Amino acid sequence: MSEQRGLLIVVSGPAGSGKGTVLSELLRDGGYRYSVSATTRAPRQGEVDGVNYHFLSREAFEARIAGKEMLEYTEYCGNYYGTPRKEAEEVLASGQNLLLEIEVEGAANVKREYPEAVSIMLLPPSFAVQEKRLRGRGTETEEKIRERLLRAREEILHADEYDYVIYNHDGKSAEAVEDIRAIVRAERAALRRNPDVVKNYFA
Ligand code: 5GP
Numbered sequence: 548m549s550e551q552r553g554l555l556i557v558v559s560g561p562a563g564s565g566k567g568t569v570l571s572e573l574l575r576d577g578g579y580r581y582s583v584s585a586t587t588r589a590p591r592q593g594e595v596d597g598v599n600y601h602f603l604s605r606e607a608f609e610a611r612i613a614g615k616e617m618l619e620y621t622e623y624c625g626n627y628y629g630t631p632r633k634e635a636e637e638v639l640a641s642g643q644n645l646l647l648e649i650e651v652e653g654a655a656n657v658k659r660e661y662p663e664a665v666s667i668m669l670l671p672p673s674f675a676v677q678e679k680r681l682r683g684r685g686t687e688t689e690e691k692i693r694e695r696l697l698r699a700r701e702e703i704l705h706a707d708e709y710d711y712v713i714y715n716h717d718g719k720s721a722e723a724v725e726d727i728r729a730i731v732r733a734e735r736a737a738l739r740r741n742p743d744v745v746k747n748y749f750a
Pocket residue numbers: 559560561562584585588619620621623628629630648649650652653654
C-alpha cells in the first residue's frame with residue numbers, strides 16, 4: 548500500500564448532539580488523533596488545559612491568528628475557537644487520522660482549504676430531544692442554554708453541506724460510533740485516495 552496521508556475528519560454536532568460521548572468512544576479505537584482546539588472560553592468543571600482545549604486569553608488567541616497559527620478559527624457564542632495548524636499538519640503527514648470537532652463555520656473553512664477532508668454532521672434525533680439533553684447537562688445558565696439552542700437551530704440548517712449526516716439516538720451512541728467507523732473505513736478505501744493501487748500491487 549502506498550504511504551497515505553491521514554484522513555482529515557471533521558465532525559460537527561450542535562450542543563446536545565452527544566458528540567462528546569460518541570467521539571470519546573471512537574478515540575478508544577486507536578488510530579485517531581484528536582485535534583485539541585484553542586479557545587478563549589472558561590474551562591468547564593473537569594476540563595483540563597491541553598487535553599480538552601488549550602485555554603487562552605483573547606490577547607493570546609489574537610496573537611495566534613495574526614501569526615497565522617490557526618488552520619481555521621471562529622467566534623462562537625462570544626468566544627474564539629480555533630484549530631492549531633502545526634499539530635494538525637504533523638498528524639496528517641504521519642498518516643494518522645485526525646479528528647476535528649468543530650462547528651459549522653469552521654467546518655466550511657476546513658473544506659475550502661482541504662477539499663479532501665471528510666465532514667460528518669452528528670445530530671440529535673429531534674430538536675425536542677436536543678433541548679432536553681442540553682437542560683439535563685446542568686452546566687450552563689438559562690441564558691447560555693438559550694443562546695446555544697438558537698445557535699444549534701442555525702447550525703442544523705447547514706447539515707446539507709456535509710458529506711455525511713448521522714443521528715445519535717438516546718442510549719444508542721454505540722450505533723453512531725459504528726456509523727463513523729464505517730464512513731472512515733469506506734473513505735480510506737476510496738479509489739480516489741489510492742491512485743497507485745495497480746502500480747503498487749505489482750511492485
Ligand atoms: P464547547 O464550548 O461546547 O466546548 O464548544 C462550542 C462549539 O465550538 C462546539 O460546536 C465545538 O464543536 C466548537 N469548536 C470547538 N473547537 C473548535 C475549533 O477549533 N474551531 C471551530 N470552528 N469550532 C470549534
